[in-house]
Amino acid sequence: MIKRIVAMAALIPAMLGVTSGVASAQSAPQASAAVVTLTYDASQAGQWASAITLGVQNWNNAVHNVHLQPASSRASANFVYKATTGWPQTTLGPILPGGGKGQVQLGQEAVDEGYDVTRITAHETGHILGLPDHYTGPCSELMSGHGPGTACTNAKPSAAEAAQVDRNYAGRAVAARTARQQVVVDIWSGAVLTGSR
Secondary structure: OHHHHHHHHHHHHHHHOOOOOOOOOOOOOOOOOOOEEEEEEEEEOHHHHHHHHHHHHHHHHHOOOEEEEEOOOHHHOOEEEEEEOOOOEEEEOOOOOOOOOEEEEEEHHHHHOOOOHHHHHHHHHHHHOOOOOOOOOOOOOHHHOOOOOOOOOOOOOOHHHHHHHHHHOOHHHHHHOOOOOEEEEOOOOOOOOOOOO
8 A cells, every 4th residue: 555655655746747856955947948059160180089078968968949960061160279389269159050150179298287188178169159257256167267277178058158158148138149259268377487586
């Protein structure tokens, strides 16, 4: 008899179309009716390819209103990743389909200083999605970039960052945005000037 009661208690919510269990402390952002698909080209990214795959996957796992995927051709990409010798720099979005093309320059200088390649890639992708730098933030914030130092390897956006990207791409409001673009240069030099002793 007790087994039947437990089974019925589990079955009733399912029959009513609701879920049982404890609600999470923070509810996930709601997806808009139409997910915006942004395509990218990584053919000029060289050794950054696996970091791009991981960074994109982290964003796709965190957001609901935009989805990143490889483009069928470089010409059809909404934005491109390119390996460079300088510091990372990126077009500040939100980049939109049919709008101006964005570019992520993945700079080797940041890697040479010891910064994590996947964190760099995911951070720069955050700019494409419309997030500015927040260097004073903690390591748990992806957009804190180089602020927490080279020991920080977190390459996943925080819940607040993901929610902002979802707001950036929510509903048809995204279609009304102007295509004004600017470039964010993530320059940081951890070099310390030394004098004679």
